[in-house]
Amino acid sequence: MSRKSSRMTIKDVAREAGVSISSVSRALNGLTANQELLQRVNDAVKLVEYVPSQIGQSFKTQRTGQVAVAVPDISNASYLALVKECQRVFSEAGYRTTLINTGGNSGDDIELIRGLRQKYVDGLIFTTIRPTPELIEEIEASEVPVVLVGSLKTAVSFDVVSTDSKQAARLAVEHLVSQGCRKIGLIGGPLDTVPGRNRYEGFVAAASESGVFFEENIVILKDFEFDSGLEAAKRLIEQGVDGVLGSTDILALSVLHAVRDAGLSVPLNVRVVGVDNSEAARLAIPRLTSIDLGAIDRGRMAAEFLTSRLSGFDSAPKTAIVRPRIVVRESSL
Amino acid sequence: MSRKSSRMTIKDVAREAGVSISSVSRALNGLTANQELLQRVNDAVKLVEYVPSQIGQSFKTQRTGQVAVAVPDISNASYLALVKECQRVFSEAGYRTTLINTGGNSGDDIELIRGLRQKYVDGLIFTTIRPTPELIEEIEASEVPVVLVGSLKTAVSFDVVSTDSKQAARLAVEHLVSQGCRKIGLIGGPLDTVPGRNRYEGFVAAASESGVFFEENIVILKDFEFDSGLEAAKRLIEQGVDGVLGSTDILALSVLHAVRDAGLSVPLNVRVVGVDNSEAARLAIPRLTSIDLGAIDRGRMAAEFLTSRLSGFDSAPKTAIVRPRIVVRESSL
DNA sequence: TTGAAAGCGGTACCAA
DNA sequence: TTGGTACCGCTTTCAA
Numbered sequence: 001m002s003r004k005s006s007r008m009t010i011k012d013v014a015r016e017a018g019v020s021i022s023s024v025s026r027a028l029n030g031l032t033a034n035q036e037l038l039q040r041v042n043d044a045v046k047l048v049e050y051v052p053s054q055i056g057q058s059f060k061t062q063r064t065g066q067v068a069v070a071v072p073d074i075s076n077a078s079y080l081a082l083v084k085e086c087q088r089v090f091s092e093a094g095y096r097t098t099l100i101n102t103g104g105n106s107g108d109d110i111e112l113i114r115g116l117r118q119k120y121v122d123g124l125i126f127t128t129i130r131p132t133p134e135l136i137e138e139i140e141a142s143e144v145p146v147v148l149v150g151s152l153k154t155a156v157s158f159d160v161v162s163t164d165s166k167q168a169a170r171l172a173v174e175h176l177v178s179q180g181c182r183k184i185g186l187i188g189g190p191l192d193t194v195p196g197r198n199r200y201e202g203f204v205a206a207a208s209e210s211g212v213f214f215e216e217n218i219v220i221l222k223d224f225e226f227d228s229g230l231e232a233a234k235r236l237i238e239q240g241v242d243g244v245l246g247s248t249d250i251l252a253l254s255v256l257h258a259v260r261d262a263g264l265s266v267p268l269n270v271r272v273v274g275v276d277n278s279e280a281a282r283l284a285i286p287r288l289t290s291i292d293l294g295a296i297d298r299g300r301m302a303a304e305f306l307t308s309r310l311s312g313f314d315s316a317p318k319t320a321i322v323r324p325r326i327v328v329r330e331s332s333l
Numbered sequence: 334m335s336r337k338s339s340r341m342t343i344k345d346v347a348r349e350a351g352v353s354i355s356s357v358s359r360a361l362n363g364l365t366a367n368q369e370l371l372q373r374v375n376d377a378v379k380l381v382e383y384v385p386s387q388i389g390q391s392f393k394t395q396r397t398g399q400v401a402v403a404v405p406d407i408s409n410a411s412y413l414a415l416v417k418e419c420q421r422v423f424s425e426a427g428y429r430t431t432l433i434n435t436g437g438n439s440g441d442d443i444e445l446i447r448g449l450r451q452k453y454v455d456g457l458i459f460t461t462i463r464p465t466p467e468l469i470e471e472i473e474a475s476e477v478p479v480v481l482v483g484s485l486k487t488a489v490s491f492d493v494v495s496t497d498s499k500q501a502a503r504l505a506v507e508h509l510v511s512q513g514c515r516k517i518g519l520i521g522g523p524l525d526t527v528p529g530r531n532r533y534e535g536f537v538a539a540a541s542e543s544g545v546f547f548e549e550n551i552v553i554l555k556d557f558e559f560d561s562g563l564e565a566a567k568r569l570i571e572q573g574v575d576g577v578l579g580s581t582d583i584l585a586l587s588v589l590h591a592v593r594d595a596g597l598s599v600p601l602n603v604r605v606v607g608v609d610n611s612e613a614a615r616l617a618i619p620r621l622t623s624i625d626l627g628a629i630d631r632g633r634m635a636a637e638f639l640t641s642r643l644s645g646f647d648s649a650p651k652t653a654i655v656r657p658r659i660v661v662r663e664s665s666l
Numbered sequence: 667t668t669g670a671a672a673g674c675g676g677t678a679c680c681a682a
Numbered sequence: 683t684t685g686g687t688a689c690c691g692c693t694t695t696c697a698a
Contacts (some may be wrong), residue, residue, distance in 0.1 A: 007452075007476070009675055020685040025677060034683065051450035056675030059392040059690055065453070066431070074417060075612075084407060087434060096453065098399070099432040101420060117384035119340075120398070120429065143340070226616060253616045260618060279408075283559060283586045285593060285618045342691055353669045358693060367667065389691030392674055 008048040009056075017044035028052065062119070066096045067306060069125040070112060072104035076224075077249065077278030078295040079127065082149065085299030086125055093307045095122070106130050116144040123306045125149060125299075129193040145309040147302045151194045159305040159318045161298045165195045168291045168324040169202030172245045172273040175289070175326055177210045179271055179333070181243030185217035185236035187229055187255070189247045196220075199247055199275070217241050221251075229254030237262050242270055243332075249274035249281040249290055256284060256331070271332040286330035294322035341381040342389075350377035361385065395452070399429045400639060402458040403445060405437035409557075410582065410611030411628040412460065415482065418632030419458055426640045428455070439463050449477040456639045458482060458632075462526040478642040480635045484527045492638040492651045496626045498528045501657040502535030505578045505606040505624055508659055510543045512604055512666070514576030518550035518569035520562055520588070522580045529553075532580055532608070550574050554584075562587030570595050575603055576665075582607035582614040582623055589617060589664070604665040619663035627655035 014021040017040040026032050027041040044050070058064050069086045071079035087097045098121055102109055109128060113135070116124060124142075127149040128135065139146045140157050151162040169186075176184050186203045189196030200220070207214040217239055219232040229251035236244055237258055246252030252274025259270050266272050266286055274281050277292035301320045308315075347354040350373040359365050360374040377383070391397050402419045404412035420430045431454055435442055442461060446468070449457060457475075460482040461468065472479050473490050484495040502519075509517050519536045522529035533553070540547040550572055552565040562584035569577055570591055579585030585607025592603050599605050599619055607614050610625035634653045641648075 007450075007675095010677095011675085021676085022678080022685060022687090023683090026684090029677085032683085037684090049450075053675055054451040054453040055388075055391045055395065055397065057677085058388045059674080059692095060676045060678090062388065062690070064388065075413065080408065080413070083432075084434070087432065091434075096431055096433075098429055099416075099420065100429075101417070101424075114384075117340075117382075118387040120387040250612075250616070256618060257616075279583075280613055280616065283583070283590075283613065283617075285589060340691095343693095344691080354692080355669060355671090355694080356667085359668090362693085365667085370667085386691055390693085392676095392690080393692045393694085395674070 007053070008050045009053070010050070012048045013041065013044045013050045016048055017041045064120060064122050065094065066098055066121045067123045067125070067310070068098040068100050068121045069127075070100035070102050071127045072102050072129065074099065074101050076276075077280065078276045078293060081278075081295040082127065082299035082302075085296045086303040089300055089303035089307065093303075095307070095310075102128075104129065106132050106135060109135055110138050113138040113142055113146065116142055116146075119144065123147075123310050125302045125306060129195055131194065145306060147306045147309075149298055149302050151198065155317075157317050159302075159309070161302045161305065161320045161322070163293045163298060163322045163324055165198035165293075165324075166202035166205070168275060168293060169199040169245065170206040171324060171326045172275070172291055173203055173206035173210060173212075175328065175332060176243035176245070176271055176273060177212055179243070179267075181212065181271055183213045183217065183239075183241045184243040184245065185214070185239070185241040186219065187232045187236070187244065187246050187251045188218065188220045189224060190222055191220060196247070203245060221247075224248050224250060226250055226254050230258055233258035234262070237264070237270065244270060244272050246272065246274045249276045249278045249284075249288060252288055252290070252331075253280060253284055256286070256288070266331050267333050273326075273332055277327050281327075281329070284331070289327065289329045289332040291324050291326050293324050297322045340386070341383045342386070343383070345381045346374065346377045346383045349381055350374050397453060397455050398427070399431055399454045400456045400458070400643070401431040401433050401454045402460075403433035403435050404460045405435050405462065407432065407434055409609075410613065411609045411626060414611075414628040415460065415632035415635075418629045419636040422633055422636035422640065426636075428640070428643075435461070437462060439465050439468060442468055443471050446471040446475055446479065449475055449479075452477065456480075456643050458635045458639060462528055464527065478639060480639045480642075482631055482635050484531065488650075490650055492635075492642070494631045494635045494638065494653045494655070496631060496655045496657055498531035498626075498657075499535035499538070501608060501624045501626060502532040502578065503539040504657060504659045505608070506536055506539035506543060506545075508622070508661065508665060509576035509578070509604055509606060510545055512576070512600075514545065514604055516546045516550065516572075516574050517576040517578065518547070518572070518574040519552070520565045520569070520577065520579050520584045521551065521553045522557060523555055524553060529580070536578060554580075557581050557583060559583055559587050563591055566591030567595070570597070570603065577603060577605050579605065579607045582609045582611045582617075582621060585621055585623070585664075586613060586617055589619070589621070599664050600666050606659075606665055610660050614660075614662070617664070622660065622662045622665040624657050624659050626657050630655045 014024045123145040147159040221228045233255040255272045274290040277290040281288035281290040347357045456478040480492040554561045566588040588605045607623040610623040614621035614623040
């Protein structure tokens with residue numbers, strides 16, 4: 001016996017229960033006082049194995065019950081943490097979560113926002129490290145609520161959740177200095193990204209204030225690949241740094257490798273700090289000190305901002321800034 | 334000037350272009366020969382900034398344009414790889430991807446499959462390590478196409494993609510033996526999971542065939558947590574093993590830590606092999622030998638199976654088995 | 667080639 | 683409280 005029955009609709013339930021489809025709808029949505037009718041409808045629902053069509057409901061209500069979370073790269077630990085946390089909050093609030101890997105390309109980003117007009121989701125959490133004016137404009141024009149995760153320089157008409165990248169770099173430098181480092185290197189991300197730029201500026205500011213030697217010890221990468229980091233780390237070690245800040249935990253791991261390859265030791269000869277406080281940092285040998293940018297907190301707040309808007313609260317644009325904190329481990333002791 | 338215009342529908346385009354809505358629909362779907370009408374419609378579309386409603390289209394076509402990928406834990410490297418690859422294939426095929434974190438609970442799994450009747454997605458890639466008979470039954474009854482990623486003992490009426498976990502363990506043991514290990518330990522996953530059971534059996538078979546000492550060196554964990562692995566590894570080291578197979582890369586990393594904590598060295602005193610060939614394995618110190626279970630290949634095949642079904646190809650149930658391969662690195666040399 | 671109209675599966679208004 | 687019915691946006695059949 002094939003169970004692949006053609007879909008049962010509300011009509012079938014109504015027929016089976018001997019009532020009108022309106023009554024079925026009401027019964028199913030808890031708008032019926034009549035116990036007997038309710039019973040008949042429930043029996044009929046069981047009998048025909050009725051399940052309301054999400055598509056039909058969406059059509060009527062113009063709500064999909066879905067939200068999207070867009071990140072440049074889901075492989076990146078902090079985006080992964082953010083996505084997971086959003087998903088948790090949304091799931092609790094009764095929304096399904098659609099995952100979008102943007103690749104970080106700003107043209108595609110704009111297309112993504114524009115595509116929201118198709119109304120395939122009720123709202124969007126959008127993460128970007130390159131918030132161009134065009135992108136901002138497109139988000140402001142969006143009919144679908146968008147919450148942006150990322151740092152902006154201007155005031156905007158939508159909700160924003162960000163972290164203080166400059167402060168993150170500062171925490172790292174101050175820690176390294178307090179541990180006795182006097183010649184600190186930076187392996188930074190691309191300067192045309194907001195976090196890349198901010199961490200660079202934070203590093204420079206904190207380093208010069210501390211009076212440590214640093215100016216020749218800055219390497220800016222075009223990407224965040226481990227191999228690029230390895231190359232950069234090798235250079236820094238040749239210049240005799242005694243402390244390095246890696247822009248991500250992966251880049252910091254590359255420093256651990258380079259130091260070992262050079263026959264030196266972390267933290268004896270070189271102290272290392274990473275950024276993201278990812279699992280990779282916790283499990284590294286030696287365990288890696290890392291700046292936690294609060295990806296989980298950002299995810300939670302962004303998701304809460306969005307669910308709030310989706311519930312119809314039409315407040316002024318909200319902003320949340322998560323403060324980074326340093327998690328000290330073996331690699332910088 | 335607010336851009337938050339209320340949605341434009343096909344009617345607005347029709348009115349603006351001075352044609353019927355049927356003509357607009359045809360023009361938009363490339364079913365019009367008349368160049369002038371086409372032009373008028375396109376102009377009207379631009380003028381009113383019309384974007385077809387996904388909801389309206391879904392309602393008519395009974396297709397959502399979405400597929401779901403369900404995994405027990407997105408944090409797990411191999412599931413992550415699988416999800417990413419599925420997403421890539423689906424995106425190319427014009428489908429959006431919804432991510433579902435199941436948590437691996439089998440009751441919830443059944444609810445998930447049952448929930449498909451709501452028709453919120455067109456198809457599902459489902460990953461499980463505990464394929465209960467009830468679950469199988471539910472999948473077979475599903476009206477929505479499901480592709481299962483995981484090993485099954487029985488023949489089923491849906492597509493399945495799996496890997497050979499037994500062979501994976503065998504590869505690892507044979508490699509360790511060939512490197513000179515004579516007392517090999519296993520840190521295994523729960524035996525009530527299919528991969529946990531299969532890896533255990535593969536390990537036992539390969540170890541006894543090789544004639545190496547192993548029987549007292551098996552620790553089966555209740556979970557895959559790093560800390561549990563650390564504890565287990567400590568025990569194995571006290572028993573004097575010279576080789577360890579960790580059931581996942583994370584567990585293998587815990588062995589690296591435990592060996593170091595014991596003042597010993599990998600691979601000099603203990604050789605270590607993990608499973609998953611994750612980024613964590615590539616970046617570990619020392620770099621970790623790992624069994625690649627072909628997560629990416631499985632993701633690709635599963636996604637292709639599903640898109641094929643969604644395109645209406647109603648073939649017999651397909652099965653694909655991905656062969657594991659070993660990636661030898663420093664930790665076992 | 668074009669337009670009119672039915673219908674996909676629900677919800678909610680209105681009248682009984 | 684209940685049933686009849688309009689309607690959400692789009693595709694597609696059918697007739698002109």
